[in-house]
Amino acid sequence: MEMSASISLESRLSNATSPSCKRLRLAILETDPELVTVCGTFADLFKQLFTNSTTEAEERAEKVVLDIATFNVVKGSYPEPDDFDGILVTGSRATAFDNDPWILKLVEYIKRVHDSSSARLVGICFGHQVIARALGGVVEENSAGWEISVTKLRLDDGGQGAKLFPEAGAEGELRLQQLHRDHVAMPPPGMHVFATSERSPVQGLYEEGKVLTLQGHPEFNEAVARSSVEVQIVSGNLSEAEGKDALARVAIQNHGADVGKAVVRFLTGVV
Template sequence: MTSLPLRIAILECDTPMDSVRERAGGYGSIFSRLLRAGADSLKYPGLSSTEGMQLSSFDVVTKQEYPKLEDVDGILISGSKHNSFDNDPWILKLVEFTKEVLGQERVRVVGVCFGHQIVGRAMRAKVVRSEKGWEISVMAIDLTKKGQEIFGQPSLALHQMHRDIIYECPPEVERLAYTDKCAVHGMYVPRRLITVQGHPEFTGDIMKDILVARHKQGLFDDALFEDALGRFDEDHDGVVTATAFLKFLLEE
């Protein structure tokens, strides 16, 4: 797939908290900025932050709207505060749509956090609440040999905000990354799918807002919160990940 413009539909699986939305917009806007930065980094002929991409957004939660597959080249499934293993009608509809996309050969799938887990669920992988607890803020992630090849470096640092995991990699995919708490931090099938458990789209400001809000809600104890707060503004590989996403969508 090398023809431009590259048409990417962003499936918004959540609405950011008010402070994030006021500053950065919805997840469609947040991912659009990331993908444009990735396009500039990739330096692919005819593709940049200002040309060669058509980005669209779809609210799959309240409006339950989806793109027509003939109108897009790839879909990106966003993160969410919701549980990917729940059976709310909109989640079941999203799983079925993901199965439909994976079942054809042209449109490709990118999954991020909740979206990563939805792809796993669509492929009949076990998605569960981890007994090892949360992974939050900027963290180093070990890459497999294939992961190192795809991301072009020995390890990856990404924002994390999850305690749900894909328990084990579906047999038909290649695992890209892992940590002690999460064995499947990324998945890959050439010309079909690429996923990451982390949040390449997050900035330090977004992460800090989420950390403070969830600490106030009692989701994070003081020790976990203070540890994460010490890492929220560290360098991370969001643009590196976006560049890998675009290379995947363009590869022949």
């Protein structure tokens, strides 16, 4: 285990006078711990996201406290699933369908958590992809190319997406920072796809009480997103026109903070 921290996320109904307290234990599995963005590691970004996000516990009146511990799974550090309420798998520069020993070990761990534990799984970008792989989905390189910067997602019409993300409003759309070339081409059997985009048919996966994943990066602020786009431009992964378009979209207001709220709602069992 690398580190731990407690984050208080107060969620009070308007008519509540003395909210109870619910303590949630969240394990963050770092799948690219050596990557340090302009605002810190992936784990740092998620801690900031949850610090900035509050959740409306719609049928409860309580103060939610997240106890967060991080684990370097690349080096083989894993939590005991039953010690945590939720397990979040971060993004990574690695390829989710590769067969590196640490990725294969992660796939087997995800299967065990899903099948034999009450801990809820959350996956972001690489985490979304590797969870899909572990549970029987298909992950591959996207022939349509990179999906990068703020991108519009379509939620399923009147379905689970609207319940997960009421902040999306009547238009039924989410906007999230993206940074990926690989994608989930086919979801795991029985898993609900609640969001799609023009380039990626599987932007979000949901299984009640078990799994919530997203291809986008709710934890990316503008500085991190802009730096990431610039890295891809310098690396030659984006053409001049693609880079210009991505930079033009990087500051568009998006639903990253709302996804932070949704993750906490999921962990508390509200959705």
